[in-house]
Amino acid sequence: MRTIADHVLDIAQNSVNAQATYVKINFVEDHEKIVIKIKDNGCGINKEELSKIFDPFFTTHEEIRRVGLGLPFLKQNAELTGGYVHVSSTPKIGTVLEATLFKTIDCQPIGDLAGTFAALVTSSTGVTWEIRRCLGKECYDFSSKALDGVDLSSPKVIKMIFEYFKNMESSL
Amino acid sequence: MKIKSLEELQKIKEKALKEISGRDTKKRGRIVVGMGTCGISAGAKDTLRALADELEKQSIDDVAVVQSGCMGLCEVEPTVEVQIGDEEPVIYGHVDEEQARRIVKEHVMKGHILSDILVKRGKI
Numbered sequence: 001m002r003t004i005a006d007h008v009l010d011i012a013q014n015s016v017n018a019q020a021t022y023v024k025i026n027f028v029e030d031h032e033k034i035v036i037k038i039k040d041n042g043c044g045i046n047k048e049e050l051s052k053i054f055d056p057f058f059t060t061h062e063e064i065r066r067v068g069l070g071l072p073f074l075k076q077n078a079e080l081t082g083g084y085v086h087v088s089s090t091p092k093i094g095t096v097l098e099a100t101l102f103k104t105i106d107c108q109p110i111g112d113l114a115g116t117f118a119a120l121v122t123s124s125t126g127v128t129w130e131i132r133r134c135l136g137k138e139c140y141d142f143s144s145k146a147l148d149g150v151d152l153s154s155p156k157v158i159k160m161i162f163e164y165f166k167n168m169e170s171s172l
Numbered sequence: 173m174k175i176k177s178l179e180e181l182q183k184i185k186e187k188a189l190k191e192i193s194g195r196d197t198k199k200r201g202r203i204v205v206g207m208g209t210c211g212i213s214a215g216a217k218d219t220l221r222a223l224a225d226e227l228e229k230q231s232i233d234d235v236a237v238v239q240s241g242c243m244g245l246c247e248v249e250p251t252v253e254v255q256i257g258d259e260e261p262v263i264y265g266h267v268d269e270e271q272a273r274r275i276v277k278e279h280v281m282k283g284h285i286l287s288d289i290l291v292k293r294g295k296i
Contacts, residue, residue: 001213010212017241070209115217119207123239146181153202153236155227160184162221167180 001073003111004034004101009119010070011038011097016124018042018095024130025120027113031136033083034110036099044091053087074099080106114165117142122152122161135172142168201235201256201280206249208242214249215268222272223252227280235280248291254279265291 001007008027015023020042028035045053056072075085081102089095101107113133121129121144129144142165150157205211205220224237235256245251248265254275255261262285264275271289278284 001209006212006217009207009217010209013207013241073209112217115221119217119220119239122237123207142181147185150185153199153238154233155224155235155237156233157184158220158224158237159228160187162224164181164184 001070001077001108003109004036004077004107005111005113005116007070007074007077007099007108008036008038008113009116011074012120013123014070015040015042015095016127018044020094021126022128022130023120024132025117026132026134028132028134029110029136032103034101034103034107036097036101038097039094040096041094044093044095045087045089046091050087050089054085077101077108114169115162117165118158118162121147122158125152133168133172138172140168140172199234199236201254203235203237203275203280204240204253204255205237206241206243206245206251206253207239208246208249210242210246211249211251216250218269219250219252219267219272222269223276226273226276230276230281232276232280245291251291256280256283260294262290263292264289 001010008025012023012025015038018040020040022041024039026035026037053071054075071085078085078099078101081104083100083102085097085099087095087097117131129142131142133140152158203223205216205223207216207220220237220239227235227237243251243253243263245263245265250267252264252267252272252275253261254264262279264271264286266289267275274286278286
């Protein structure tokens with residue numbers, strides 16, 4: 001992953017693959033650090049699997065060709081900055097991932113966060129996405145409930161959603 | 173703390189619903205973008221954006237753009253599968269923004285298969 005935005009896109013897709021119907025993403029940034037929280041109501045992870053999630057190539061989704069590198073990459077990049085990744089989960093209830101990355105010289109660039117949010121929101125019609133993005137004291141909130149009934153596979157709609165997040169990011 | 177409203181989003185919804193109302197929404201084809209870890213690392217997000225942008229630019233709204241996980245072709249990511257009508261699916265590899273726009277202009281609009289980036293024909 002070249003950017004933190006790529007990590008968020010990859011990790012949040014784990015929630016979709018875990019059959020979540022609700023995913024909440026908080027991406028809070030200040031001059032010192034970036035705090036990411038991704039919470040879902042997916043199938044959750046049992047204790048045994050939870051102890052292996054940071055092992056490279058560990059995946060519970062071999063049948064759908066998961067690579068098993070997303071979480072190890074995020075952990076490695078967070079720890080390089082002096083930060084950490086913590087995952088807590090309850091089977092049949094859901095999973096919460098919290099990551100903190102400090103803005104040191106080793107911190108990856110944030111990258112195209114607008115594109116990440118747009119790609120997630122248009123990735124699945126069966127998921128309600130709630131996103132809170134803050135930069136310092138400036139924030140915006142998004143809920144995909146506002147898009148109920150819209151064809152998310154329409155190129156026109158996808159383009160509009162990309163532009164929407166681009167505008168929201170540039171307004172921060 | 174400044175919280176921005178969802179008004180702009182509501183406008184998107186209203187515009188989208190207005191445009192599809194009273195129109196046959198059956199799609200004549202679909203384009204699948206591989207968005208697994210490997211695809212994301214290789215830039216699949218830019219591929220997705222370029223496909224949507226070029227289709228919209230060419231006024232094509234009867235081709236669905238959807239995302240999938242890894243297609244098992246990690247070495248040629250970003251990968252894109254194109255299926256138009258009853259034709260067998262065609263999978264392209266190394267689809268950057270420029271190739272994504274070529275796929276729309278040549279394959280989707282003219283039916284020409286791009287042999288230089290062709291990876292596979294038929295279902296995976």
